[in-house]
Every structure is written in C-alpha cells, then in structure tokens.
Amino acid sequence: MKVSICEAKCIGAGVCVDAAEEVFSQRDEDGIAIVLDAEPRAELHAAVREAAVNCPAGVIEIQE
Amino acid sequence: MTQESVTQERVTQDAMDVQPFPLPRPSGCPFDPANEHRALHEQGPISRVEIWNKSTPWFVTGHEEHKALLSDPALSSDVHRAGFPHFSEATSHRQTDDVTFLHMDDPEHARQRRMLMPRFTKARMEMMRPGIQQMVDEHIDAMLAGPKPVDFVDAFALSIPSLVIAELLGVPHSDLEKFQDLTRVLVTRTTGVDDARNAQNNLLDYLEELINRKLEAPTDDLLSQLAVDRVRTGELTVRELATTGFLVLVAGHETTSNMMALATYAFLRDQEQLDKLLGMDDPKQIAGAVEECLRMIPIFQMGRRRVLKDDVEINGLTLKSGEGMILSSELANRDPKVFENPDVFDIERDARRHVAFGYGVHQCLGQPLARVELQVVLGTLFKRIPTLRLAVDESKLEFKNDGLSYGLVRLPLTW
Ligand code: HEM
Ligand code: SF4
Numbered sequence: 001m002k003v004s005i006c007e008a009k010c011i012g013a014g015v016c017v018d019a020a021e022e023v024f025s026q027r028d029e030d031g032i033a034i035v036l037d038a039e040p041r042a043e044l045h046a047a048v049r050e051a052a053v054n055c056p057a058g059v060i061e062i063q064e
Numbered sequence: 065m066t067q068e069s070v071t072q073e074r075v076t077q078d079a080m081d082v083q084p085f086p087l088p089r090p091s092g093c094p095f096d097p098a099n100e101h102r103a104l105h106e107q108g109p110i111s112r113v114e115i116w117n118k119s120t121p122w123f124v125t126g127h128e129e130h131k132a133l134l135s136d137p138a139l140s141s142d143v144h145r146a147g148f149p150h151f152s153e154a155t156s157h158r159q160t161d162d163v164t165f166l167h168m169d170d171p172e173h174a175r176q177r178r179m180l181m182p183r184f185t186k187a188r189m190e191m192m193r194p195g196i197q198q199m200v201d202e203h204i205d206a207m208l209a210g211p212k213p214v215d216f217v218d219a220f221a222l223s224i225p226s227l228v229i230a231e232l233l234g235v236p237h238s239d240l241e242k243f244q245d246l247t248r249v250l251v252t253r254t255t256g257v258d259d260a261r262n263a264q265n266n267l268l269d270y271l272e273e274l275i276n277r278k279l280e281a282p283t284d285d286l287l288s289q290l291a292v293d294r295v296r297t298g299e300l301t302v303r304e305l306a307t308t309g310f311l312v313l314v315a316g317h318e319t320t321s322n323m324m325a326l327a328t329y330a331f332l333r334d335q336e337q338l339d340k341l342l343g344m345d346d347p348k349q350i351a352g353a354v355e356e357c358l359r360m361i362p363i364f365q366m367g368r369r370r371v372l373k374d375d376v377e378i379n380g381l382t383l384k385s386g387e388g389m390i391l392s393s394e395l396a397n398r399d400p401k402v403f404e405n406p407d408v409f410d411i412e413r414d415a416r417r418h419v420a421f422g423y424g425v426h427q428c429l430g431q432p433l434a435r436v437e438l439q440v441v442l443g444t445l446f447k448r449i450p451t452l453r454l455a456v457d458e459s460k461l462e463f464k465n466d467g468l469s470y471g472l473v474r475l476p477l478t479w
Contacts, residue, residue, distance in 0.1 A: 011174075011425050012181035014189075014432045019416070031181030054416060056427035058135055 001045050006059040007032050016060060019051035020044055033059075082120055085113035085390060086366065086466070094463055095330070095361050096407065097394050101125070105395050110379060113390060117156075121149040121388030125395035127402045127419070129378065133391060134424035138374035141426060143167045148371040149388030151468060154257055164311035169373075170425060176308065179294055180429060183232070183286045189432035195231060196440050199224055204448050208479075213455030216475040217325050222251065225320040228437060229313050233271075234278065234285025246270060251318045264310070271306035286312070316430045319363050322464070322471025323434070324441050327357040329461070329475060330409065331446065332454055337411050342446055350443045353411035354435060357442070359418035360409050362394035365470040368422055393419045451479045 003023060005016075012031035016024035023040045026033050040048055052060040087098035101123075104111040109126025124130055133139060142148065143155075143163065150156035165176040182188075203220050210219075226247045227240070235243045249263040275291050279302075282288035287309060294300040300308075331338040344350050368391040376383045383389070397418045398406040404413075421428035428434070446452060454461075455476040462473040 011177065011427060011429075012184065013421070013427045013429065014184075014186035015427075017186045018432070018435075026185040026187065027182075028185070028187075029182060030178065031183075031185045050416065056135075056421075056423050057425060 001040060001048065002063040003035050003038050003040065003048055004061045005033050005035055006061070007034075009057050009059045011057045013056050015054050015056060016051040019054060020047035023048055024051060080111055081107060082112045082114055085115055085123065088465065089463075093407075094461075095326075095409075097362070097392070097398065101392070101395060102398075105399075108379070109399075110381060110383075115149055115390075116152055117150070119147075119149065119388060121390050122383055124389060124391040125399075127396040127399035127417070130391050130393065130396040130419055131423050132378065133370075133376070133389070134368065134419075134422065134426075136376055136424075137170070138372055138376045138385075139370040139389065139424075140169050140373045141167050141173070141370060142169055145371045145373065147386045147388050149369050149390055151366050151369070164307055164314075166311060166315065166426065173425065177425075177429060179290060179300070180286070180308065180312075183289065184429050184432065186432040189436050192228065192231065192433065193436050193440065196224075196228060196437055197444070199227055200440050200444050201448075204445065208449070213476045213478040216328060216477045217321070217472055218474070221321045221324040221328075221475070222248065224324065224441070225317045225437065226313075228320075228433065229316050232286055232433070233274075233309050233312065234283055234287045235274065239270075239274070242270070247313060247317060250314070251321070267313070268303070268306050268310055271309045272302050275302050275305050275309075312430070315428075316433065318469045318471070320434050320437055322467075322469050323357065323361065323363050323438060325472045325475045326361045326363070326470070327354075327438065327442060328445065328452075328477075329454075329472060330357060330361060331442075332452070332477075333458065334409060337409055338446060340411055341442065342450070344443075347439065347443070349412075350439050351435065352414070353442055354438045355415040355418065356409065356411045356413060357438065358420040359397045359403070359415040362397075362470050363420065364393060364422075364468075366390075366468050367392045367394075368426075393422070449479045452477055453479065 010032045012026060014026060016033050017026060023035065023037045023044055024033055025036050048062065052062050081104060083100045083104055087100050090096055090099050104123060105125035109129045111123045112120045113123040114120050124133055165173045203224060207214050207219055226244055230240055230243050246263060246267045250260065275287055278288040278291045279295065282292050290305050295302055295305055331341060341353055370389045372383055372385050372387050372389065374385050397420060400406050402417055421431045455478040464471045464473060
C-alpha cells in the first residue's frame with residue numbers, strides 16, 4: 001500500500017490523524033495533514049482505508 | 065439537458081411526496097427523526113420538503129448522497145444567494161457585514177479557514193485535555209457540594225464549552241465572568257431577536273477590545289496569534305478577527321453544550337449502555353462511545369443548508385442551479401446501507417462514518433476539540449457520580465424542538 005495526500009485541498013479536520021495516528025499527522029505551522037509513513041505495514045491498512053473513506057475533502061490517495 | 069432526462073425528471077418529481085420541514089419527532093425516542101421524513105427516505109435518498117416560506121428545497125437523506133453532494137463545488141453556503149433555504153424568517157434578514165466563513169464559498173472560505181487551521185489540529189486540542197479534565201472535575205465537585213437536584217444544563221453543560229472556548233481564544237481569567245455572561249444571553253432561548261443582536265454586538269465589541277489588547281501584549285492563544293500573524297500584516301481587520309472569534313464561539317458553544325446534556329440523558333435512559341460505559345477504561349473505547357453519541361443524537365437538527373450554483377446530476381435527477389437543498393445528517397446517520405440496525409444505540413459499534421460534523425470543505429473545524437470535551441465528560445461524570453439519575457419524570461423534560469441546535473432546556477439531576 002502507498003499513501004499520499006493532496007495538501008492543497010486538505011481542510012485540516014484531523015479525521016485522518018484520529019483514524020491512523022501512526023500514518024498521518026498535521027503540521028504545526030498550518031494544520032495541513034502529512035503522511036508519516038507512506039508505505040504502512042499491513043496491520044494499519046484497514047485504518048488507512050477508513051481514513052480515506054472518512055476524509056471530508058477526499059484528498060487521501062491509496063495505491064494498493 | 066436532453067429531452068429524455070427532462071421526462072424522467074418530471075415523472076420522478078410528480079410521484080414525489082413533499083413533507084413539511086421541520087416536523088415533530090415521534091413520541092418514544094427523543095433522538096429519532098420524524099416518521100414522515102423517514103417515509104420520504106424510504107421512497108428515495110433525495111426528495112423534497114416544504115419549508116416556512118413555502119419553498120420546496122431538495123431533501124437529501126442518504127448517506128452516500130450526503131457525502132457526494134457536500135463534496136460538490138456546485139453547492140453554495142452563501143446565505144445571500146437567491147434560493148438559499150433559510151432556517152426562518154429571522155435568519156433570512158441576516159446582515160451582510162458580519163458574515164462568517166461558515167457562510168462563504170471557496171476561495172474566500174478556504175483563505176479564512178486556513179488561518180485558523182493551525183490552532184485546531186488534533187495535537188493542539190489534545191494539549192487542552194488536562195485543563196478540560198480539571199474543569200470537569202471542578203464542576204462535578206461544585207455540583208456535589210451544592211444543593212440537589214441540580215439543573216445539569218445550567219450547572220455544567222453550558223459552562224464548560226464556553227470556558228473551553230475562552231481558553232482557546234485567550235480570554236484572560238479576569239474577564240471570564242463577563243465573557244460567560246455575554247455568551248449566556250446568546251444561547252438563552254427566551255432572548256428575543258433584538259436582544260440577541262445586542263448581545264452579538266456587545267460580544268463583538270468585547271472581542272475587538274480584547275484583540276487590541278493582544279496586539280499590544282500577545283500571549284500564546286488563538287486571538288494573539290492571528291492578531292500578530294494576520295492583523296498586523298493587514299490580511300484581516302480587527303473587526304474581521306473579532307467576527308472569526310465570534311464564529312468559533314457560536315459554532316462551538318451551544319452545540320457542544322447540547323451534546324453534553326443529551327448524551328448524559330441518553331445514558332440515563334439506557335441502563336445497558338450506561339453499564340457498558342462504566343466498564344470502559346480504555347480511552348479508545350470511550351472515544352468510540354462518543355462517536356456513537358454523535359451518530360445517534362441529532363444536534364444540528366435543521367440540516368446542512370445549501371443553494372445550487374450549477375446544475376448537478378445525481379441518481380437520475382437534475383438538481384437545478386438556484387434551487388435550495390437541505391441535507392439531513394440525522395437521516396444519513398441512520399442509513400441502513402452504512403449502519404447496521406441504525407436505530408439501536410450501541411456504544412460498542414464502529415460509528416465513525418457518521419456525518420454529525422458535516423462533510424466536505426465546511427466539515428467542523430472544531431471537531432477534535434468537541435471530541436476531547438465529550439470524551440472527558442463521558443469518561444468522568446458517571447464514574448464520579450455512579451448514582452446520578454433524573455430528578456423529574458421523563459415526560460417533564462423539555463426539548464429544544466425548534467432550535468437550530470437540538471438540546472434540553474433543563475436537565476434536573478440528583479444522585
Ligand atoms: C458536538 C459538537 C459540535 C457539532 C455537532 C458540530 C457540528 C458542525 C457542523 C455540522 C458543521 C458544518 C456546517 C456546514 O457544513 O454548514 C460545523 C462547522 C464548524 N464548526 Fe462545529 N460542531 C461542534 C463543535 C464545534 C466546536 C467545539 C467548535 C470550535 C471551538 C466548532 C467550530 C466550527 C467551525 C469554525 C465551523 C465552520 C467550518 C467551516 O465553515 O469551514 N464546532 N460544525
Ligand atoms: S482527513 Fe483529509 S482533510 Fe482532514 S486533515 Fe486528514 S487529509 Fe486533511
């Protein structure tokens with residue numbers, strides 16, 4: 001699994017951090033989400049998919 | 065548009081049942097949507113309702129449609145656009161001046177929201193948790209030390225969210241009483257339209273004065289940071305920043321307060337779920353319980369309001385530019401396609417797909433803070449007062465049925 005975020009469209013609601021804090025975080029300066037682990041281990045895949053489904057701006061891309 | 069789609073649309077629309085909105089909730093569960101609105105959903109996830117001014121905006125009840133439409137830039141939140149389905153006559157006369165970004169579209173909405181984003185990250189909100197825990201403990205101490213029964217709304221639910229926002233904005237301790245008085249008028253139901261406008265102006269004036277003080281001597285809080293980063297640079301005026309502070313207060317005070325009281329009541333009327341809650345000691349479980357409360361308890365009961373600025377094709381329907389739309393989060397949160405046995409309150413289910421905080425670019429900015437507050441309250445209250453119970457008969461409880469935000473007028477409790 002490869003994870004990425006379209007930063008320009010992120011609205012900083014932090015839903016992804018709530019879903020998978022090992023994979024996502026938010027930058028202190030602007031609150032935009034960042035990917036901490038672009039190739040997360042298998043146990044995290046379900047949480048990452050959930051983050052992508054719930055991201056209100058639909059900006060989390062997953063390639064499997 | 066092709067001839068074919070016109071006919072199809074006409075057929076579907078003629079067959080469409082139109083119900084008034086809002087309608088009273090059924091007797092039984094105070095959290096359930098009106099039966100007539102459920103019946104609309106059974107006919108299809110997009111229907112029409114009739115509102116106070118006799119207009120018939122689209123009514124979106126499906127979860128998938130809710131998310132798809134709120135992600136569509138054709139939907140506008142601009143209350144000044146013709147066709148916007150206003151909540152009431154009173155809100156239809158809103159002044160242009162102090163419109164907040166809640167009622168703006170991108171790119172201006174994004175510009176203003178982005179200024180606030182760094183102050184609302186999940187990590188920052190988590191930093192407020194110990195302070196919120198202390199606040200909750202002190203309020204419980206005061207309740208326990210005072211006379212019984214107590215009105216939980218007054219003694220607890222109204223107070224905590226406003227103190228939390230005061231802290232977030234940077235209201236100094238010496239002003240807290242004043243701030244709480246000013247905010248209380250705004251959320252009191254008996255406040256008339258004129259008094260509400262006065263209260264709003266008083267609060268804006270107070271915030272302006274506070275921002276000027278922050279410009280002189282900035283501290284580490286939201287208003288100081290924005291005063292330094294945005295007002296000094298000329299990106300925002302003092303009045304605009306005061307309006308933003310006001311939005312944070314209006315959006316985060318009554319909503320969270322109503323949720324605290326309704327969630328407390330939801331557990332008091334459901335012993336099985338209360339027992340489950342009392343048995344939870346993992347913060348993740350409590351967080352899950354909060355999500356289920358958000359799914360089940362309809363706080364924003366008047367729905368998301370939008371007007372279309374372009375045609376949208378969805379489910380074989382053409383929704384036309386200029387038409388209004390009400391998207392019901394409470395019906396989306398009961399959509400059986402997403403939630404199994406949707407009418408069952410079950411704090412152990414995974415409820416995180418709910419849309420209680422909205423969806424799309426306007427999704428609640430304060431959600432990480434609302435979550436921390438609710439997690440602390442639900443994780444503390446019943447553990448500290450295990451005998452907590454209603455002090456009046458359930459039938460005596462008065463609900464804010466016509467409020468923008470659903471809640472309890474009073475919640476008399478004893479222990
Ligand atoms: C249980 C509590 C809460 C609920 C149910 C709630 C719900 C919502 C909803 C549904 C929206 C979207 C409105 C729309 O799309 O038109 C929203 C927006 C917003 N909320 Fe909340 N909210 C809560 C608490 C808070 C708190 C605590 C704060 C801040 C301290 C806050 C700040 C905001 C702001 C600033 C917006 C506007 C976002 C934008 O337009 O981009 N909310 N909220
Ligand atoms: S959930 Fe989506 S919009 Fe929200 S912070 Fe994460 S990436 Fe950004």
